[in-house]
Each structure stands twice: as structure tokens, then as C-alpha cells.
Amino acid sequence: MSDFIENETLFNEFEDYVAKNVIPFFSKETRKKFEIYFCELNEWNKKLNLISFKNARDLVYRHFCDSLYSAKAISDILTVYRLSVASSFFLSLKSKRKREGANRKQKSAENAVKIADLGTGSGMPGIPVKIALPGIKLTLIESITKKCRFLNNANNKLGFNIEILNKRAEEIGQNPAYRQRYDFILSRAVSKLSPNLEISIPLLKIGGYFIVHKTKKSEESSKDGLPSAENALKHLGAKLEQTIYYNLPEHESDYCILIFKKYKDTPANFPRKSCCSPNKP
Numbered sequence: 001m002s003d004f005i006e007n008e009t010l011f012n013e014f015e016d017y018v019a020k021n022v023i024p025f026f027s028k029e030t031r032k033k034f035e036i037y038f039c040e041l042n043e044w045n046k047k048l049n050l051i052s053f054k055n056a057r058d059l060v061y062r063h064f065c066d067s068l069y070s071a072k073a074i075s076d077i078l079t080v081y082r083l084s085v086a087s088s089f090f091l092s093l094k095s096k097r098k099r100e101g102a103n104r105k106q107k108s109a110e111n112a113v114k115i116a117d118l119g120t121g122s123g124m125p126g127i128p129v130k131i132a133l134p135g136i137k138l139t140l141i142e143s144i145t146k147k148c149r150f151l152n153n154a155n156n157k158l159g160f161n162i163e164i165l166n167k168r169a170e171e172i173g174q175n176p177a178y179r180q181r182y183d184f185i186l187s188r189a190v191s192k193l194s195p196n197l198e199i200s201i202p203l204l205k206i207g208g209y210f211i212v213h214k215t216k217k218s219e220e221s222s223k224d225g226l227p228s229a230e231n232a233l234k235h236l237g238a239k240l241e242q243t244i245y246y247n248l249p250e251h252e253s254d255y256c257i258l259i260f261k262k263y264k265d266t267p268a269n270f271p272r273k274s275c276c277s278p279n280k281p
């Protein structure tokens with residue numbers, strides 16, 4: 001905990017910034033979980049070189065704060081969904097008991113949302129998202145075994161029940177236990193957009209969302225960004241719904257989140273085995 005005590009002022013600033021700009025629901029519990037995650041990452045990174053960051057500020061803003069934009073996108077989508085469920089309900093039903101029953105159903109629907117973070121590394125954006133939205137059911141997918149050892153440790157220390165899969169996404173995407181089972185797939189800094197779509201979209205239910213972090217520069221690039229992904233989107237059955245641009249404190253790049261929605265079954269041959277390479281230790 002000594003790392004955290006030295007960084008208390010930084011955490012106060014982080015809390016203020018996030019509550020004002022990213023997610024309003026930053027509770028004492030949220031802060032405590034971020035402190036634990038921060039300490040574990042610092043401790044394990046000394047031995048295992050899990051993630052690169054220049055200093056504590058960089059870890060907190062470039063990694064935690066950036067990851068929380070995925071939580072914001074999920075929360076915004078769920079709010080729209082909840083409002084549409086609620087308004088159709090109010091039009092069709094009048095009794096108080098039935099209304100309470102429907103509210104309970106909406107709440108449990110939110111809590112049952114299934115999310116996977118694909119190529120999570122040391123847990124970004126998945127773990128910050130779980131800290132912000134603790135009701136979600138989260139799966140972390142990571143092919144490198146030492147990173148999964150860290151993820152298992154963080155899961156225990158945070159008191160979460162996250163599912164951690166030490167496998168390649170190409171393999172998981174062809175397994176009926178995982179294929180087309182998720183409401184949201186998240187991804188950050190995993191690969192170029194087109195192969196990233198190929199390993200992500202097969203895991204989504206129809207109507208589910210793929211949320212990917214990019215910089216504005218890479219989003220616009222003809223090699224990595226949207227212009228290169230048109231064919232993949234057509235084959236995989238997904239379309240771009242929304243792009244959210246944002247900045248991070250003390251960082252010059254313009255960041256963005258691309259949100260894709262799946263509208264039809266993904267053909268059985270995706271993801272292709274040819275994307276696979278062996279797991280690393």
C-alpha cells in the first residue's frame with residue numbers, strides 16, 4: 001500500500017477528473033478498488049514487465065482513465081436500452097406491482113450483461129470497467145500465461161469473480177461455449193482494426209456491441225483504421241454505430257472509441273485458424 005499512500009494527491013485528482021468527465025458514479029468502493037489494482041500492477045510490473053507506463057500519473061491517466069471510457073460507452077448504451085424498455089412498459093402497463101416487477105427485471109438484465117475483454121494484457125480496459133460497473137459478468141481473454149497469472153492474482157485481491165481464459169481469441173471464437181454469447185466485446189491496443197474485428201465479432205450475440213479503443217490518427221489511417229475494415233465488416237455482419245472522441249489529461253494524442261453493432265450471424269469460417277500463433281509462456 002506504500003505506493004498508494006505516496007500517490008494520494010494523484011488519486012484525489014484522478015477521482016475528481018473521472019467523476020466530472022467520464023463516469024459520475026465514482027464511489028468510495030470504486031476508489032478503493034483502483035488503489036488495490038494500482039498497487040498490484042506496480043508490484044508485479046517490477047518482476048514481470050506486464051505493461052509500460054512512465055510513472056504513476058501515466059498509469060492512472062493513460063491506462064485507467066482511458067479504460068474508463070469503455071465503461072462510459074457501456075453505461076450510455078445500457079441507459080438508452082433501459083429507457084426504451086421502461087417507456088414501452090409504461091405505455092403498456094399500469095399496475096404498481098407489475099411496474100416494480102419490470103424494474104427488477106431491468107436491473108437484473110443490467111447485472112447479467114456479459115462482457116469480454118479480448119487481448120486484455122494486464123487487465124485493460126476490462127478491470128477498470130469491472131471496477132466501475134461491478135454488476136457485469138466479465139471474461140478476460142489473454143494468450144500470454146504470465147499475464148494471466150497476474151490477472152488471477154488481481155481478481156483475488158479485488159474480490160471479483162472474473163473468468164480468465166489463457167487462450168487465443170481465434171480458438172475461443174470457434175468454441176460454442178463462447179461463440180455468440182457476449183453482449184459487449186472490448187479491445188484496446190491488440191491489433192489492426194480488420195483482424196481485431198475478425199476475432200471479436202464472432203463472440204458477440206446478434207445486437208451486441210464491439211467497443212475498440214483507437215487514436216484518431218490510427219482510426220483514420222488507410223492501413224489500420226476504418227477505411228481498411230469495410231470488407232471485414234461486411235463479411236462479419238457488423239456496422240459502425242458511433243465514434244466517441246476524447247482527450248486525456250497531459251496527453252497530446254486525440255483518442256477515440258469506435259462502437260460497432262453486430263446485426264447478423266457471423267459465417268462459421270470466422271475467425272480463421274490462420275490468424276493463430278502458439279501461446280507464449
Ligand SMILES: C[S@@+](CC[C@H](N)C(=O)[O-])C[C@H]1O[C@@H](n2cnc3c(N)ncnc32)[C@H](O)[C@@H]1O
Pocket residue numbers: 051118119120121122123124125141142143144147167168169170187188189190199
Ligand atoms: C499491446 S497489449 C495491450 C493489452 C491491453 N489491452 C492494454 O490496453 O493495455 C496486446 C495484448 O493482446 C494479447 N493478444 C494479442 N492477440 C491475441 C489473441 N489473438 N488472443 C488472445 N490474446 C491476444 C497479447 O498477448 C497482449 O497481451
